[in-house]
Amino acid sequence: MEKTQHIPVLESEVLEYLQAAAGGNFLDCTLGGAGHTLAILQANPKNTVTASDRDERALKRAAVRLADHASRVTLLHADFAALSGLLKDQTFDGMLADLGISTDQLKENRGFSFNDDAALDMRMDESQGQSAADIVNGASAQQIFVLLKQGGVGNEARAIANAIVERRPYGTAKELAAVVNQTFARVARGKAAQKKVNPSTVVFQALRIAVNREFEHIESLMELAPRLIRSGGRIAIITFHSLEDRVVARKMREWESGGEFSARSPGSMRAKRLGHVVERKGIEPSAEEVTRNPSARSACLRVFEFSSIDS
Ligand SMILES: C[S@@+](CC[C@H](N)C(=O)[O-])C[C@H]1O[C@@H](n2cnc3c(N)ncnc32)[C@H](O)[C@@H]1O
Structure with missing residues (x-):
């Protein structure tokens, strides 16, 4: 198995905001190429990390990379949905989720990239669920339209969904991208038509989100986090697009305020306030980092500190 090609994003910021140098036990629930896990282990010789991923290939690669620190790592x-059953009563000083896919997954010819001359799979966990091919070759135009809209595709979603159904079946990611790009060129108007980004980018992102049920998993993670992190501990979440960032930011505000319910019904029972948002606007990579690692360009780090404040 080849070495990881993934460069961790916002690495020094993650270490700083998780206060990793101070020592503690951490949960990295998006192990990927193990860059952040390794950095946390190196930040303090007493640090321990429980590191999880839904992709077995990531775990195999990381086991080799982390071999020197094996006594301080649990893989x-x-x-995210399975973590609650596996971690039971454990608590952590800090927790990291670096959402989305890794460079390794993008380069492994698994259909994540629209340039892949390979089967349209897109499952991060290859042992579970429907592949992207199952969806584009089997779902109705309406179902495809809905998932494209939920995944951020603009006004062209209806025409693209119809074209996907008319021109199927698809063997490879490249074949699907060709249909998407032709349709987009035919129907896109105004600003959308002038955009330099390949139109397949957002369509492939929407499909990936649907295949991996990414929003449901983020919701599970946000439900779980308050139980997993000790009072005074922090969660750091790196998002890569506005759709997931909105879910994370909204949930953190809810933790801080004691819940939407209390805001809408003044005087009613308030839920418990769980702590505070650290850096309200989120933390973005420096220009230097984006130049060095263009994959970091849309990253935003959101941090929340749990405490036992009662409202
Ligand atoms: C951006 S990469 C993480 C890279 C890692 N921080 C590093 O430094 O190498 C995201 C990883 O999270 C995993 N992942 C994404 N969503 C997940 C979920 N819902 N449950 C578990 N793992 C998930 C992916 O399989 C992928 O390996």
């Missing part, structure tokens, strides 16, 4: 094959 788990788990998605």
